Amino acid sequence: MGRAPCCDKSRVKKGPWSPEEDTTLKNYLHKHGSGGNWIALPTKAGLNRCGKSCRLRWLNYLRPDIKRGGFTEGEDKVICTLYGTIGSRWSIIASQLPGRTDNDIKNYWNTKLKKKLLATNNMNTVDTNLSQFSDSIPKTETLHDQGTPSCFDGTLPYLKDVSSGQSFDPCTQISPSNPMEVNGFETREGKSFSIISPSQEVSSLPTSSGLGLENNYSIWSGNEGVDNVSGVLMPFGFEPPNDDLLDGFAEEGTRLGLRVLEPKDMATSFAKFNIRFGFQCAECSNLVTPHFAEKADEMTSTNKDSKILVD
DNA sequence: AAGAGTACCAACCGCGCTCAC
DNA sequence: CGTGAGCGCGGTTGGTACTCT
Numbered sequence: 001m002g003r004a005p006c007c008d009k010s011r012v013k014k015g016p017w018s019p020e021e022d023t024t025l026k027n028y029l030h031k032h033g034s035g036g037n038w039i040a041l042p043t044k045a046g047l048n049r050c051g052k053s054c055r056l057r058w059l060n061y062l063r064p065d066i067k068r069g070g071f072t073e074g075e076d077k078v079i080c081t082l083y084g085t086i087g088s089r090w091s092i093i094a095s096q097l098p099g100r101t102d103n104d105i106k107n108y109w110n111t112k113l114k115k116k117l118l119a120t121n122n123m124n125t126v127d128t129n130l131s132q133f134s135d136s137i138p139k140t141e142t143l144h145d146q147g148t149p150s151c152f153d154g155t156l157p158y159l160k161d162v163s164s165g166q167s168f169d170p171c172t173q174i175s176p177s178n179p180m181e182v183n184g185f186e187t188r189e190g191k192s193f194s195i196i197s198p199s200q201e202v203s204s205l206p207t208s209s210g211l212g213l214e215n216n217y218s219i220w221s222g223n224e225g226v227d228n229v230s231g232v233l234m235p236f237g238f239e240p241p242n243d244d245l246l247d248g249f250a251e252e253g254t255r256l257g258l259r260v261l262e263p264k265d266m267a268t269s270f271a272k273f274n275i276r277f278g279f280q281c282a283e284c285s286n287l288v289t290p291h292f293a294e295k296a297d298e299m300t301s302t303n304k305d306s307k308i309l310v311d
Numbered sequence: 312a313a314g315a316g317t318a319c320c321a322a323c324c325g326c327g328c329t330c331a332c
Numbered sequence: 333c334g335t336g337a338g339c340g341c342g343g344t345t346g347g348t349a350c351t352c353t
Binding site: 014015016017050052053056057060061103104107108110111112 | 318319320321322323324
Binding site: 015016036037038039051052055059088089090091102103106 | 340341347
């Protein structure tokens with residue numbers, strides 16, 4: 001049995017709102033608020049509209065604090081950064097831009113900002129770097145044996161939580177003992193770098209949007225489930241092939257960062273989706289494969305029911 | 312001037328989640 | 333614990349304005 005409709009669609013008015021309807025809705029909400037029940041609101045307010053339609057009209061158009069149009073460079077940047085990191089989670093993006101609605105940002109992205117980004121030099125940078133990745137990614141069988149190239153000695157990136165100072169080295173440790181959020185990356189030599197974050201399907205890499213690869217290191221993961229790995233790579237922040245895995249990477253709330261998993265969870269989630277995780281030196285293109293893959297094999301054979309930890 | 316194509320954006324649709332019962 | 337109502341979200345549609353030929 002399907003869901004019962006929220007109202008009789010054949011009886012309620014659809015389409016653009018008239019100024020009179022706007023006034024009625026605004027007046028009602030100013031006097032009574034939504035009362036936490038949008039479905040009942042149209043009847044009480046004397047509107048021949050679906051409750052959902054009223055809610056949408058209020059949230060996206062009539063609310064007093066709404067800004068319309070005229071996105072600033074700063075707002076563009078926030079949208080790009082967040083989109084690159086978390087993808088099309090418009091409500092989260094909107095929560096970082098006071099006065100902007102998710103619908104407005106979504107429309108702005110789809111109609112203007114995406115094109116604007118494509119036209120910038122940033123895109124060239126990303127494309128160049130992505131093709132560099134594609135060329136350099138090793139075949140599946142070499143990943144296990146890659147080891148740690150000498151160029152990484154002493155400079156291998158590790159993850160550090162800025163607030164707690166807790167860190168871990170992904171090549172010698174699987175992850176910290178407790179889950180944490182990572183605000184940024186640092187090398188042992190003190191170089192800092194940000195997460196690269198284009199967020200598009202792997203298949204559309206050449207035209208994907210992104211923020212540029214500005215650092216000496218980039219994080220990638222290869223998916224050996226597709227075409228035996230070569231040519232398929234996902235710079236960190238790309239949408240993984242499954243939402244469950246994204247849970248492991250997703251930022252939480254307003255903070256950009258990497259969600260670090262419990263060792264067993266990280267290992268099993270990588271194993272589950274055949275993900276290989278590693279770092280690449282942008283200077284020499286050498287790759288480091290932390291021991292997740294091997295560890296994952298162990299973990300999954302003994303603990304198949306492990307859940308990806310989100311909180 | 313007129314028709315075609317494109318851009319923009321308000322609004323709708325349907326699904327997943329939450330919560331009360 | 334199961335069910336259903338309502339909410340919130342992201343994707344999509346459709347109408348209008350604008351631009352091009």
